[in-house]
Amino acid sequence: MNWLEKFSEALALSLNISILWLPLIMLLTFRLYKLFRDKRAIERQKQMSLLPSLTKTYWEVLKNAFSAARLSPQAVLPYYSSMLKILGPLVRINAIIRDYVIINDPDDIKILLSSTEHITKGPDYRMLEPWLNKGLLTSTDEKWQARRKLLTSTFHFKILETYIPSFNKHAHTLVQNLGKASKNDELITNISSHVTLCALDIVCETILGVSLRSQEGQSTDYVNAIKTVCRIAVKRILTIWLWSDTIFNVSTGGRDFYKSLKVLHTFTENIIQERKQKLIYSENLIAGTEERKRVHSFLDLLIGISKEHPNSMTDADVREEVDTFLFEGHDTSSIAMTMALIHIGMNQNIQDDIREELHGIFGDSRRDATVEDLKAMPILERVIKETMRLYPSVSGIMRKINQPLRLKNHIIPAESIVVIIIHLLHRDESMYPDPEMFNPDRFLPDQCIDRHPFGYIPFSAGPRNCIGQKFAMYQMKTVISTVVRYMKLETLGTQKDIVVIPQLVLKAESLPSLKITSLFKNHK
Template identity: 40%
Template sequence: MSPLPLTLRVRDVHRFRMVILTSGMQHHKKSDVYKILRPLLQEGLLVSNGPKWLKRRKILTSAFHFNVLKKYFATIQDNDKALVEYLKDAGGNPVDIISTVSGYTLNTICEATMGISLRGEVTNKSAIYKTAIYKITKYITYRFSNVYLHSDFIFNMTRLGKSQNKILSVVHDLTTSIIQQRKQSINAEEVSTIEANEGEYLGKKNRAAMLDLLISKQNEGLIDDVGIEEEVKTFMFAGHETTAACLIYTLLLLAIHPDVQNKVIEEVDYIFGKDTRDATLEDLSAMKYLDLVIKESMRLYPPVNFIMRQTTQPCKLSNFDIPANTMCAIHIYDLHRDEKIYPEPDKFRPERFLPENSAGRHNFAFIPFSAGPRNCIGQKFAMMEMKSLLSSIFRRFDVAPVTKISDNLSFSVDLVLRTTDPVYVRFIERGLHSIH
């Protein structure tokens, strides 16, 4: 495999991202190292390449059309309310937001896109799944870091390989159960409405789910049982781990920066006043400052901190000739902290993303959702979910720090940007105490 030149001028780095990320189908192939994810995700949208990826992307794009996203919103709000009640019960005591928020995002993605709730009587399944995913991602990261384990034959003979196969059965059992439950609970008319009906579903029985679309496509012969399982696994993993990471870092940053937190509270107070009504999608669109906060959080702590592509044909990068089959790594964490792009890059300043402060900034200076044909298909869903939860929290709570970034925050090597230790904050009901 031909290596990429090790030293590139800054302007060449931007050119590199443009060539690799927006070259249509020329360089959209995921690097061969992504095959390490296949035991977990099989060949779903995140891992697949070529015609299979293109076909799946076309099928799934309609599940994230704006008219369909509206149908997910009521489910997101239900989960917001459940989490707010949990935080109220905590009584202002420190809360481990890693376990709390990841539980929220896992149930939200399952209920909104799969139509199955993991709350209530099956909560234990949620905990088992999260534990299994945590262990498997550790194994995947270790395998990625040791070239001799890239071989499936060698890895499967090791203790880690055998342990991973046992844990994978837990993930397989849960996803199979979700698919079977959904197939049993819907009829042909309900399946077809995800694309045909633009009205919002407010009744629990009739709410839309991405899985409904996949089942309807199976009825048309466009996908089979294995394909549905691949995409369910992909969206359960990618749809809860990354969103949870962003919410965790955003809450921590707002707890540590009360001046920024106050601006968020002022914005939600301006929108809602003392009204306890549910938020609308129009309300979320009006949360301009919260949008800046989330972007700045993802700049500092991008949930997926690096991506890899493989060139499928030779390309030119400034004075460099890049051969086909070159593995290209884009380190998003480092890019987002480039002081030439972001002065004082380690400081939390949401105003960086105001239009007047973003003018002239390279389009690929901020890519938390990747870019080009293989950008994150669920980014609008993720932003809707994050704004909905954060606004729900700050309508009711002040958030105070327990964990301090300077003293307690360190990262582990993983697929998603994780901390090595729990992250604690306190949620103080605004009627009892206020920091602003």
């Protein structure tokens, strides 16, 4: 036998041994992992079993899952409300695949939201990543902390002040459109559509620095793409088999989602490149000098940040933040403004108080609102706060906890998903007597003194609170005050006619009509 034959025989033998040992090693590794995981899983289930739950047995879990799957969107919030009333302010829900724990005690909520450790969003947010990637809304840990620090300066008071003219301009367009739609005593049956387009125009101009003109019927492809992406993203989150990327990608909804997503991303990318070419960079772009007043959009600031921090803010990073704020900025504020207008039209005494407050600021003039004017509207601010109590734009907050969470009376094991349903927290009778009643006086200073600071969180709270909450409040005050200054609102219905459903943001399923009467013959 020559050396080549000997070598071949030795190689074959070693390969045969490897082929025999490889499955054994893999099997042993898998078994050890399973034993370790099972041990952890058993311990975890012991801890979970100590939490209040309606589903103690496997049969109850299946029965509950089946019942929940049959719920209409309108019945979801009342269903969870009944569970909290039965079991108290902490409820465990075994959803077969995942364990959810709902907390509704402000002390527990404070522990969770104040933590710098438990900042990872729930798994549902992963389904937004094809659109928003790992921007401020969906990122976590070091990336989120670095990004939050970079972006905080972009919502400085002096920057927000430069956005007020855009707020005024688009608020006046909304008034004009409502005036046209209500000619000949026509009722406004789609107030939410009018308000949403106004919010979209405002956000696009302040975030991107471009005029979308959606209230004038322009940019319909972009507007429709946003609607499609939001609608399909919600359906995917609520449909368990669409959680799989493979199934979603080949589904009709998945194909429509990515087709619309291409429209959104292409639009954003083109705007970014155009703005980069037009901007003349200067050291004063981000510095706290008078030059800051020259900044015209959030995108301008991001491009300036990317120049100063090229490793932390690439073109892709700029796009994901622009997409994030376009999504968060228009949909969240539009539902609050819509509901505020509905309730102002429903409560003529409140409307009279607001109008009197505005007359004290503006007199009979038709000048635009300034920042100082917006600060001088405590009555309107209370109306907005009460609106966001009853109809928080984001119905719930989710956190995936990677370490055990020690609450006031319970310990929630790691790998659980903790849920705060803001919609239900804001209806806690111990903090808000007669909680379904619309009563802005709840936010008079003396009424707020003893209220738990984590009992009212429309913008979340703690380190992951909404970075754009001042932007939103200025926007809402400008739009609502402009409408009330120029129009009388009458809601033809009651609060019972309002039907809302929780989606990515709260959505109005059904609203009463509005009768609108112009207070001036000619609006500018």
